[in-house]
Amino acid sequence: MKIVAIFSGKAGLRLAIVLIAVILSGCADEAPRPNDASPGKEPPIRLEYWTPFSGGDNQFMTEMVERFNKEHGSIQVVQVNSRLDEYYSRLRTAILSGNAPDVAIIHTTILPQFVQNNYIENLTVPAQEVGLRWDEFNANILESTVYDGIPYAVPLDTHALVMYYNKTWLQAAGVLGTDEKPVIQAGPEGFVAFLQAIKAAVPPDVAPMAQPSTRIDSVWLWWSLYNQMEGGGAFYDENSTKAVFDNPQSLQALELIHDLYRSELIPPDINDAFKMFYDGKAAVLITGMWGTGAFEHNKALHFGVVPMPVLYDRPAVWGDSHTLAIPTKHGMSDAKRKAVATFAQWIVEHGEMWAEAGHVPSATKVLGSDAFQGLKYRSDYAATANYVAYWPRHVKQWTVVEWLIKEFEKMNYGRQTPEETLRAAAKRVNSELAK
Numbered sequence: 001m002k003i004v005a006i007f008s009g010k011a012g013l014r015l016a017i018v019l020i021a022v023i024l025s026g027c028a029d030e031a032p033r034p035n036d037a038s039p040g041k042e043p044p045i046r047l048e049y050w051t052p053f054s055g056g057d058n059q060f061m062t063e064m065v066e067r068f069n070k071e072h073g074s075i076q077v078v079q080v081n082s083r084l085d086e087y088y089s090r091l092r093t094a095i096l097s098g099n100a101p102d103v104a105i106i107h108t109t110i111l112p113q114f115v116q117n118n119y120i121e122n123l124t125v126p127a128q129e130v131g132l133r134w135d136e137f138n139a140n141i142l143e144s145t146v147y148d149g150i151p152y153a154v155p156l157d158t159h160a161l162v163m164y165y166n167k168t169w170l171q172a173a174g175v176l177g178t179d180e181k182p183v184i185q186a187g188p189e190g191f192v193a194f195l196q197a198i199k200a201a202v203p204p205d206v207a208p209m210a211q212p213s214t215r216i217d218s219v220w221l222w223w224s225l226y227n228q229m230e231g232g233g234a235f236y237d238e239n240s241t242k243a244v245f246d247n248p249q250s251l252q253a254l255e256l257i258h259d260l261y262r263s264e265l266i267p268p269d270i271n272d273a274f275k276m277f278y279d280g281k282a283a284v285l286i287t288g289m290w291g292t293g294a295f296e297h298n299k300a301l302h303f304g305v306v307p308m309p310v311l312y313d314r315p316a317v318w319g320d321s322h323t324l325a326i327p328t329k330h331g332m333s334d335a336k337r338k339a340v341a342t343f344a345q346w347i348v349e350h351g352e353m354w355a356e357a358g359h360v361p362s363a364t365k366v367l368g369s370d371a372f373q374g375l376k377y378r379s380d381y382a383a384t385a386n387y388v389a390y391w392p393r394h395v396k397q398w399t400v401v402e403w404l405i406k407e408f409e410k411m412n413y414g415r416q417t418p419e420e421t422l423r424a425a426a427k428r429v430n431s432e433l434a435k
Contacts, residue, residue, distance in 0.1 A: 047078065048103075050087075102326070103327075112393045137364065138155075141321055154341075156354065157354060160384050161286055162287075184309055207273075208266075217286075218409075228253075230314070235391070241433055251418055350366075352366055352369060360381070
């Protein structure tokens with residue numbers, strides 16, 4: 001205790017304490033200050049960012065936000081994640097109550113509702129301020145975010161159906177080519193024969209094709225096949241006041257799906273088709289490309305992935321997109337809007353990080369980058385973005401799809417025919433649209 005030895009007595013001890021305090025305060029002044037405490041610097045703009053991601057998606061987005069924050073001392077993004085089934089009701093409530101986040105993920109399917117109700121802002125000016133160029137996006141993806149020539153969201157990706165396949169089981173069935181791609185003959189008959197060959201070769205506990213009996217998967221598959229047909233793809237009349245999908249092309253697509261269930265090429269009562277494929281208990285799985293990031297973590301799974309097969313006249317597949325939008329918020333400063341546009345632009349330009357989850361980035365320059373091309377599997381289905389068949393732009397479309405799911409589930413469990421399914425679904429949609 002040298003200080004006490006030099007400064008003896010009570011007076012000396014008090015002087016020693018003062019000197020220690022001075023020394024410590026001097027050290028504190030020399031220590032690095034956080035961004036918001038540095039003299040002469042403005043505190044960082046804080047952005048509250050809402051997302052509906054789950055599982056691997058959330059992990060990848062969190063990593064992107066953390067990297068953005070490290071690279072941008074003047075903007076700090078705070079991510080708030082919610083379950084998808086409650087996300088949009090929470091977001092609408094926050095907007096209406098004046099407590100909206102500064103930036104939010106919005107699916108293109110529900111964008112019409114947010115645009116029509118003025119829940120999100122026109123992005124023309126913020127995009128111009130940061131040099132965000134709309135011509136650098138995939139045209140099909142970008143179109144889903146533009147209304148009457150006005151951009152309301154920055155598209156991040158497309159996530160569409162693709163076909164995953166177990167190479168071990170396809171090889172055993174003799175339907176795996178030398179290029180390790182599936183060998184499928186033309187037309188719906190060729191696809192059925194492909195699955196029949198698999199069923200004859202695999203063990204009884206392996207599904208030729210895995211598809212849930214519940215939830216949305218059969219609706220996605222129907223929409224894909226229906227849009228592949230000449231004269232197909234119509235959902236509403238030209239005034240969007242009446243459902244018109246109860247027609248011969250639509251029925252043909254739904255009958256094919258029904259036959260796959262009835263013949264048990266899709267085994268009955270599947271709850272978790274994703275897990276079945278992951279565990280090697282399914283030869284084929286048609287689901288969203290978000291599965292890629294998860295499947296490649298299973299080193300024992302010898303799988304491949306290709307775009308959704310074209311069974312009819314033209315390529316088409318169900319898909320949706322995650323977009324970044326500015327929820328309507330009174331009193332939001334222009335500086336904060338510019339910060340949101342800066343963040344959105346950075347996220348889009350680093351789409352190869354998001355592609356690790358399996359999605360196809362929206363920015364064309366990202367697709368051509370070495371970073372994206374170096375990712376296995378993704379380039380095998382990247383072209384899918386050019387022919388995604390988005391749901392029609394209707395303010396009630398998000399809810400309408402829920403009605404379709406309920407009717408399709410009845411068909412999958414043998415409670416009604418495809419004809420009855422389409423008739424009942426159209427009747428319900430028309431009844432709700434008339435309200």
